[in-house]
Amino acid sequence: MMNLNPVLTIALPLILAFTKIMYRRIANLFLIVGSLINIFVVMFLKEGQYLMGGYRPPFGIILQVDTYALYSLLVLNVLFAALMLLVTKKAENLTSSSLIALAALNGLILTGDLFNLFVFLEIATIAALILVSSIKKYHQAFNYMVAGAIGSTFYLLGLGLLYKQYGTLNMARMHELMAASPSGSAVAVILIFIGLAVEIKLMPFSSWAAGVLKNADEWIGPMIGAIYGGVMMIVVGRLFTDIFVMDAKVRLMLSLLTLITLVGGEAAAFQSRKVREVLLYSGVAQAGLEALLILNGYPAIGFILVLSNMTAKYVMFLLAGYMAEEAGGDDFDRLTGVFRSNPVHGFAFTVAGLSLAGLPLFFGFIVKLNLLYNLMLSHSYWLPALILSASLVEGIYMLRMILGLWRLPEGHRGGLQVRILGSSHRRKYAVYTISMVLSLALILFGLAPDNALSIARRARGADTDGKPLVLITMKGGIGQ
Amino acid sequence: MMELLSLSLLFLGIYGLVTKHHILKMIVSLNVMETGLNLFITTLGYQEGQIAPILSSQFPSSALNFVDPLPQSLVLTSIVIGVGTTAVALAYAIKIFKDHGCLDLEKIEGRL
Amino acid sequence: MPKKQLPSRFYPVKHEMQTVEAPAEKISPQQRAETWEKIAQYFRANSLWMLNYCTGCCAIELPLVMTSRFDMERLGMMPMATPRQADILLVTGYASLKTLRRLIYTYEQMGTPKYVVAFGPCAVNGGIYHDAYAVLNRLDLYLPVDLYIAGCMPKPEAVMSGFMKLIELIESGKATGWKDYEQRYEWYKKNQLEAVGEVFIHDEFHE
Amino acid sequence: MIAYQSIGTALGMALFAWLMQTGLSGVDRKITARIQKRRGPVWYQNFRDVFKLLNKRSVTHGWIFDLGLLIALAGAIGTAMFMPMAGIIPLQGYDNFFMITYLAALGVFGRALSAGASGNPLAAIGVMRGLTQNIGYKLPYMVLVIVLINYYKTSSISGIAALQQVQGWSVLKMPLGVLVAFISLHGMLGKKPFDTYLAPSEVASGPMVEFGGKYLGLLNIAHEIAVFVEISLFVNLFLGGGATLAEFLLKYMAVYLLSSCLGAVMGRLRVEQVVRFYYKVPIGLTILQVLLFTLLYGGVS
């Protein structure tokens, strides 16, 4: 068995990104080959710590490959590579920034150093800004940039305060020191949380998401809406579970923020009448839920929820962007009945939507079931009730949208008003394949979720309070 | 003292971002904010009466009376990133000006 | 009251009754039917339900007949709401072009056996309206009238006695106008058509 | 199993019901006439009417028209076959109140079906009015009977009647209720002022508008039997049935003649007035009565 160094996942895309400048003609090839090689690398990663430049921790930068990072990387790279299959003429100009984004996202997951995290965060943001500029909504992108800049400033400010207090940037060391004397670190933790909250789209800070994702095409939507959001949430999951120690008050305040996000996001999505708007607001709401779980000591559930939502959102944004581009808009009326002539798209979109809404047969249900069960085990009834109310709203608008897209327009007899032709065959079949494969994966994991659940448990074994995670699996019933 | 000064610079930047609608003014505010932050981080490592962390013939080995060099190197990175961000922002500004003919976001939003 | 002394025009136009010879010994089905018919006639005669088609002023006499002074219910007679339920059609006055159509319609909706009683001179010869452009002078050209009650208007006593006469006629099997109508249907139809003409526009607003 | 003899008794009961009630309706007509200072017909006039009707040749509006009528009569006869009278209980053990009510309702439904099949909108209007009124008077009536059933712990009509012989009549226990029941009965009998659904000039006798000849005759028979069932129910449930047949018949006639006297002196209400009356007075009184009864005899634990 090969044992590859994880730095390859960061370095390879970077190298390719810069060498590509010299070979403009085969830019596509760079993208596809780069992302596929990355998958290959990730598959042969071994768990452990990898030192950069030979400094022993806590000095120097280390890359941390644990189960959490490994499976996050796997999902990230697979999704990213799938997106690369979609390369179009337009995307060729974005080859470098895509590869840089991949490198930065890999780095975000892998790094064991807080400042290095900041660097990757900034690189990822800048790459994202360049990617986003491809949809030609520059003032929306400017909004994103400003928000991102303030966010990273806050992160760095918080990090500076922490450094002043504890004198280290290494995550593991930071955790040790912080656990020993947590007092006085709260302001810094709050600042860091706000900095990251901009990226994970928590509510008062997420106006950029609305601007960007409302107009996202099938390339930007999955990239920003699903992959970026997911990876940022994974970062938050690592920071606020493994590293920072919060007291109850801070936790409560931050949870309040996430709760507002959950409720407000669902309401905004309920009110929306455009496919991508619905998706983005529901994404905001879900980010709230995920952050809530992570903050309150359910990281394993949060982790698997992130992965499941990421996949489902990816499929939906992909199809939504594609349909919007083909149909020239994405309001429900315009797209009514679009799935009648495109049943494959319809199938994938429906599966992803049902999974997102947490209906059985699909992965999302298992996640939601375990989530609620674990909440209930700790005798909290209000939180599950709130989450269930939110998912009621979510289910209603999701199904309303899906049914609207399946339903034939009024007074329509046979034939179709909206016909997706697919401007290029390759793109069309790429969308077909990607969405079908991913939605079948959602079904597969829904029917046999046990491995995924046990991986989640392995990744985030015991949560922060030391309570064991109890899982309801399909095969074995309830187990510790 | 220096911390507070640099922090106030940061807040000044944020104030600019909150109140201004002109893109160039916002970019300037961003830069002011970043500068404030960078200054703040640099002050973190500074200790009264210590020397620069440079190994020279004068100070060949002793590490105990150095100021902390790490924040300075961090700031170096941060400045580079700030430059990148500003470049992107200015590129946006040009694009927006080409699209809308002005740089006042309020006007652009009103016009949209 | 001997019929023969009255002028023939006061008679309804009637078909000659067929007299059937009684079979000799055993009770034939025909005989049984006859017996049955006799019993039925008793019931018919004593339970007369009427439908008053108030075409003219004679109808004003009917309330008197119904109420406590004369009380026709003691004869088993009752007013009824619809032609389906009724046995007698009372034509209380003249028949105009418009009412005749309705009279015929109503008469044809009644179940058999059914009887027609006409009031006053208007039904016989048009009475005081004999020269009016819209009044038909002889009712029995169009409907088989079983009994006329004279008087303009007939007094309640006359009405009562007319009803008793009708009962008598029915009981003795002589009120056979309805059979006549069935047998000479074409003849009646021809007269009716001549009188009221054909209706060309068939809807609710043109009649 | 049910013996043939009891089926014979049941059939006899139905026949008796018709004979007696038809005769009584003649008497009713006589009494009404006397109240109105008339002589009125002979007491057996209704028999003459029925036989005359059966001898007429009428029209039919199709097979549903016929079928509905047959259901109506069959429902009535079937109901009468279960009705206990004094000590005579035709089908011992099965004279269940709910069963009798629902079987009687089948007859009503058959009548409505036949009327509806006539194609005359007046008939449909009449049926609608009848059924609307039906809600008004059946509801308090049945609630009161359910109260009685709960009290006597049996839903057998003969059982309730027998218990009343021992414990005293229900009328003493629920005077208000019996008043309501009587109003309801009056409505069920279709007497004035509650005969809006039959209004002859307004809707041309409502459901019966298209019935003539044998149809009207059969309907008449069904109606008389239904009246028998309704009054017998009232007598059995509220007036203690009867120890002897004579007592029973005496009560029966008293109730019926009281109802017809009342009907003879009243005018007809309009349909809205009927509906509003029923939903105010009888239901209000019923609620009061049920509360009183519960307080006095039931009790909340």
Added chain:
Amino acid sequence: MNWLSLIVSLFLTGIAGYFIARIKPSLGAWIAMAASCAALLLVLLGGDALPGGPAWGLIRFEVTPLGWFFSLLIILVFSTNGIGSLAAKGRQHREPVYTMLYLFALAASLGVFAAENWLALFIFWEIAVWSSTFAIGLGNGRKGSVSYFGMSLLGSLMMLFAILAMGSAYQTFQIREALTTALQNPGPALMVFILMLGSSMVKLGIMPFHIWMPPAYTEAPDEFAPALAGGLSKLGAFTAFLVSAYLPISGFMGGSWRVKGLPALSYGLVLLASASIVFGTLMAIRQEDAKKLLAYSSAANGGYIIIGILMGTSMSVSGALVHLLAHALATTTAFSVLAVIVRQTGTSRMDALGGLAHRMPLTFLAFLTAILSLVGLPPMLGFVSKWLILQSLASQGLFLPAAAVVFGSIGSMLYAFRILSTVFLGQLKPRHRALQESSPGVLLSLAILSGATMGLGVYPSGLIQYTAKIEASLGMSETVQTAGLSIRGINGNLNALLIMGAFLIGMVIAGAIFFKAPRSRKVDLMDTYTAGEFIYSPELYHYGTQFAAPFERIYEKLPSISRVYAALASLTDDLGNLVKYLFFSPMPSRTALWISVVTILLIWGEVL
């Protein structure tokens, strides 16, 4: 053969049916029919001793008498409806996916009825919900499927909450074990009971939750509406039976205040169900659309079932079971007939129809049996159930619910007559002269359904014996008794055969008189009494709109509950708008402002 393989093969047939129907659309209906009929045969022959099959993780099956009864009921509905919709030429029906959704819904329902644990039950429940949602979505409307899904989701989330509360508190998901444990530790028992019953009520359409029924039944494809109304809405009753049998209110609220021997909570819920009966009946009387009328009547009939279940006596539970079957058979028949009508005339508005009995007499007869059963008249099955429920209400002395039940059954006469009179009787519209009698397939299914309605109504002993078996299997101490052909009630007996006999004797007598009397003349429908007026337009001569106007006028101001839901939805919309306005402005300065405000607030909160 076992239950697992039955369900799995139904699912697989559904998927296969989709692909086959894509190739040849006409085969889809045949596959749906054949699969459901095969399932019927299997379940019927296998009986309730059919093995559950191997456990597949959480998915474990165990066939109980109650589950078998429900399974038989739903397969009967699905298979007869499958036979009936063979000839349907409807657009929706020919969608390939219809076959798949139809069989998925059936398979999932079977899974619910035989599930061994709550989680499996919930999984299948939800599959049934979404597959039927999409099947409804194939129909003509926008509102129906969404409100169906919304309300169903509300119900199933209530159920999920209860399941997880039990699971987390007692560490078991086994149906019986969880409920009986809950009974012993009455901590969350009340919550579990309320939520479980709430979810049943949603499915059955009890009052505050009934709003999905009218739009869903109206807008569902005509071929699916029977399955939905007759079959799928009965899922709710199943859990209600389980919960009230294993977790009776008297068990965990034993010492509390009682009304007439019932715990106050039961009494309150019974009153809610009674309100549903009254409200459903009133609304049904008011409807102008035949499907909506039947939908509201379903809401009313759900009330009877809940009352029967909650009273918990042997007779009432048996009555609820019989009523369930009676209502399933009757609504399936009624909706199948309406499907035929809508297919031929294109409308289910009652004032646009009329006189159809003359064009489709056999269909009319089937509809008549269904309507008689809905009203609860003998000799139909609906009578038996109403008798049982009324008997137990009377013996318990629950006068208010009894009044509601009485009101429901008398009021149902009004709307039942209305639908008969306006759709089948009265004047035939000229444009409907060419209507055809239903196809043989439809007639076969109608014959099966109405035969069952009438046959069981005349001879209910076998059915009652089986309900007694169900009661015994649910652990009830006493079960409903039969003696020979009659049902032994608490205070009276019922011999349906005897009633039928008396009725038949009456029929013979009536027939004898009828045929002895002179033959009648057959006349046209337009030849009616019109006070001498001439009429020519059958359309104008049909009494179809505002049928019970004098009655409707009394309650025309009755508040509608759907307004509450609409208000909730618009409240959510407003909140969404507010959120968008406040937090999602495209101005960077607004974002910056929010970031600083929140930061200041948080740090202030921390410092304090």
